[in-house]
Amino acid sequence: MSKSEDKSLTAKECMQRTEEVIMHTYNRYPIVWDKGSGVDLYDIEGKKYLDFVSGIAVHALGYENEKWKTAIKDQLDKLTHISNYYYSVPMMQAAENVTKASGMDRVFFTNSGTEAVEGAIKTARKYYYNKKGKADSEIIAMDHSFHGRSLGSLSVTGTKKYREAFEPLIGGAVFATYNDLEDVRSKITDKTAAILLETIQGEGGVYPATKEFITGIRKLCDEHDILMILDEIQCGMGRTGTMFAYENYGVKPDVVTIAKALGCGIPVGAFATTEKAAALVAGDHGTTYGGNPLAMAAVNAVFDQFEELQILEHVKMVGAYLFEQLELVKEKYDCIIGHRGVGLIQGLEFCVPVGDIIKKAIEGGLILINAGADVIRFVPPLVIEKEHVDEMIRKLTASIDAVM
Ligand SMILES: *Cc1c(COP(=O)(O)O)cnc(C)c1O
Numbered sequence: 144m145s146k147s148e149d150k151s152l153t154a155k156e157c158m159q160r161t162e163e164v165i166m167h168t169y170n171r172y173p174i175v176w177d178k179g180s181g182v183d184l185y186d187i188e189g190k191k192y193l194d195f196v197s198g199i200a201v202h203a204l205g206y207e208n209e210k211w212k213t214a215i216k217d218q219l220d221k222l223t224h225i226s227n228y229y230y231s232v233p234m235m236q237a238a239e240n241v242t243k244a245s246g247m248d249r250v251f252f253t254n255s256g257t258e259a260v261e262g263a264i265k266t267a268r269k270y271y272y273n274k275k276g277k278a279d280s281e282i283i284a285m286d287h288s289f290h291g292r293s294l295g296s297l298s299v300t301g302t303k304k305y306r307e308a309f310e311p312l313i314g315g316a317v318f319a320t321y322n323d324l325e326d327v328r329s330k331i332t333d334k335t336a337a338i339l340l341e342t343i344q345g346e347g348g349v350y351p352a353t354k355e356f357i358t359g360i361r362k363l364c365d366e367h368d369i370l371m372i373l374d375e376i377q378c379g380m381g382r383t384g385t386m387f388a389y390e391n392y393g394v395k396p397d398v399v400t401i402a403k404a405l406g407c408g409i410p411v412g413a414f415a416t417t418e419k420a421a422a423l424v425a426g427d428h429g430t431t432y433g434g435n436p437l438a439m440a441a442v443n444a445v446f447d448q449f450e451e452l453q454i455l456e457h458v459k460m461v462g463a464y465l466f467e468q469l470e471l472v473k474e475k476y477d478c479i480i481g482h483r484g485v486g487l488i489q490g491l492e493f494c495v496p497v498g499d500i501i502k503k504a505i506e507g508g509l510i511l512i513n514a515g516a517d518v519i520r521f522v523p524p525l526v527i528e529k530e531h532v533d534e535m536i537r538k539l540t541a542s543i544d545a546v547m
Pocket of ligand 1: 256257260291376378402403
């Protein structure tokens with residue numbers, strides 16, 4: 144397609160032509176995005192939207208942060224890719240940043256969240272293999288969890304609709320009820336290699352783990368020499384007001400998976416482990432792109448900006464404000480039956496499917512997303528201000544009023 148065609152293309156044409164050639168794995172909203180700036184998005188007709196989705200918890204810094212952009216452009220001018228058979232300074236720095244922020248000792252960089260989970264699963268299996276000298280391990284995962292779409296991650300994803308058509312999946316996955324410590328305990332056998340959970344279940348409807356659950360699992364893992372794997376792909380990287388959500392519970396996992404906001408829009412993920420859990424050695428795991436200097440430059444810029452903009456303090460402040468304001472919304476409507484979450488990952492549960500409310504909000508210039516059929520999930524850029532919360536609340540309540 145030529146540049147001039149690009150200019151004259153209408154949203155309708157773009158959607159039609161896309162639908163003719165793209166695989167139908169998503170039911171897309173009828174918007175064609177053109178650009179982003181701060182916490183706003185613009186469609187190709189120039190209409191402005193307030194964004195409370197951030198590409199699903201990706202754009203922590205908002206759109207087009209200048210220093211992030213400059214760091215990527217500078218790296219682009221030097222070197223974008225080099226094999227993992229060599230070293231680079233950006234990778235060294237990114238590995239130092241991730242280990243320091245997470246309290247882990249070693250990190251492996253991937254290109255996506257699901258690959259990070261794959262790496263965590265392989266770590267658990269290898270750890271067990273080293274210990275027992277046999278390969279028959281099990282992983283306890285949670286009902287209603289979400290860990291990604293590749294076959295290993297799908298195997299530990301406890302949501303039937305994602306799995307059903309693709310079975311048989313990898314063996315050894317055992318499911319327990321989230322926030323039910325006794326159920327998890329009852330599923331432990333001498334084959335259990337790891338317990339895997341999201342610190343806050345994101346896709347499943349924004350369900351934070353209880354303190355008893357997280358600390359109880361830490362204790363069980365210590366007692367049985369089982370790896371505790373926390374998937375912080377959605378709730379990590381500052382979203383709860385701490386760098387990782389597990390800090391709010393005073394525990395440290397043996398393995399953590401990270402992605403979404405790690406590159407703030409450049410595709411990158413990671414799994415990090417303690418020294419003890421770092422069971423993967425040369426030959427066990429690899430990736431062509433993972434850890435390339437371009438992605439690492441983005442990661443380093445993200446960590447620099449987190450510090451410079453004091454993102455964590457900001458999320459604590461504006462997250463508490465969002466919580467107060469959503470509580471008021473909940474009190475106002477009988478059809479809202481739950482409000483959960485912390486920092487800038489919160490959910491409102493309705494007694495009806497939320498699809499129509501979201502469509503109305505989009506018409507009114509507010510981007511929202513669901514988490515399950517009945518929950519509206521709020522995962523805005525971490526740089527939003529109170530005034531953006533106020534604007535969101537006005538548009539949200541107008542949308543609820545119009546639909547209900
Ligand atoms: C998004 C997500 C994933 C998968 O990440 P992808 O980059 O889409 O593969 C895994 N776990 C959690 C908790 C997520 O939110």
